[in-house]
Amino acid sequence: MIEDIKRFLAEDIGSGDITVELFVPDKTGTASIICEEEATLAGLEEAREVFEVLGAQCQLINRDGDRVVKGTTVMSVYGPLKAIVTGERTALNLLMRMTGIATATANATRLIRLTDPDLMVAATRKTTPGFRYYEKKAVTLGGGWSHRMGLYDMVMIKDNHIAACGGIENAMEKAKNVKEGIKIDVEVTTLEQGITAARYKPDIIMGDHMDPEHIRELRDAVKKISPDTKIEASGNITPDGARFYAGCADIVSIGALTHSVKAVHFSLDIDE
Secondary structure, eight states, X not given: OHHHHHHHHHHHHTTOOHHHHHHSOSOEEEEXXXXXXXXXXXXXXXXXXHXXXXXXXXXXXXXXXXXXXXXXXXXXXXXXXXXXXXXXXHHHHHHHHHHHHHHHHHHHHHHHHTTOSSOEEEOOSOOOTTOHHHHHHHHHHTTOBOOOSSTTSSEEEOHHHHHHTTSHHHHHHHGGGSOTTOOEEEEESSHHHHHHHHTXXXXXXXXXXXXXXXXXXXHHHHHHHOTTOEEEEESSOOTTXXXXXXXXXXXXXXXXXXXXXXXXXXXXXXXX
């Protein structure tokens, strides 16, 4: 994804870093990147690419997916000081956002694992335009499932699709035409819809805005008809609230992992 990195840098640098040109001398040096919070790391590879594109070299002290404590030095950068300072913000932005997503995913997964070793934490398509690949990658590094990447790799039959074709049964009849190998996920809002969908044995039935008690009822009804169909809980579920679906769903999808996650703070310090 080196072209993405170049695009991110071009957005920031434009015609040139006028501050660095005035104040940073033409000499080499080293800098350390420090994680300022306990976190699950993501974005180290992308941060390294930022500096390498600008002509600096990096040593990764940790790897993406590692859990670190506050104050951990995760990367050392060596090369032209101008390159290091110019690339600082782009590199840290990537680290901060991706690590925030990975950390939220890992924290949610860890809470769930206390009572349910199998419930999968999943991302959604509620991502930043142009940055979806990296946000989904961060979810995976945090131990979650990226879910579908876009509109092209999984059929997801939602409320507007159902309304457009005249109801859940018509929608499921049309789903028979899906090419073999493509998973089918159908959204339902009532137990009755779930039972109708289950007769067609889709890969996943998603209970939208259902509380844990109703998800459990949906699971019990669906599994009697289609034991292999997975039950997904979705709809305004927070990373902290995901644990309440332990024991009653197979998948819990959390849009907040990508649309409103808190960034993790990193700093870059030039070594004296």
